[in-house]
Amino acid sequence: MYYVNREQIAERLAAVPAAAEGMSQLAEAWDGTLLQGLAQERALHIAIEIVTDVGSCLIDGFMMRDASSYEDIIDITGAEGVFPAEIRERLLELVKLRKPLVQDYYKWNRSELHPLTPILPHVLTVFRESVEGYLSRELF
Incomplete structure (x- = not known):
């Protein structure tokens, strides 16, 4: 018997719509301001934390099997x-941003729209729906 903390997963997945909407708004109105x-x-960082926490x-x-890295979390759950396999590469790209965002933040180019920002709203939505479906199938 498995003990899956569905409440903890649901709480983290509940952050997906806000992160996705924020990224959509940023991508649509991007003008490179500091704000x-x-x-x-922050939106990218939240997306990383959602995906890795849920994973x-x-x-x-x-x-x-135990994960040895953020990338491994994606590989194992995938x-x-x-x-679905079609979002795996995007999720890997996302988690690889954790070090630049958290440790090398002083080097981050804040004036450019990151290429993942306009893509992630869809990826995160698919991730959320997929996790919910996986839980329903596995824990019926």
Whole structure:
């Protein structure tokens, strides 16, 4: 029997709409201001945390093999069929941004729209729906 903390997963997935909407608004109105740059950084960081937190909960709850990195969280959950293969590469690109955003923030170019920002609203929505579907299938 698995112990999957569905409440913790649901709380994190509930942050997807705000992160996705924020990224959509940034992409549509981008003019490179400092405020937009800082907002984009935070939106990307939130997206990373959602994906890795949810992935870690799934790995722990379903007793999947241990992850050794953020990329590994994506690889493991992707291999288990948590989300469709077509979003795997985008999720990997996303989690690879954690170090630049969190540790090398002083080097981050705040004046440019990151290429993932306009794409992530769709990716995050698919991720959320896929995780919810996976939980429904596995825990019926």
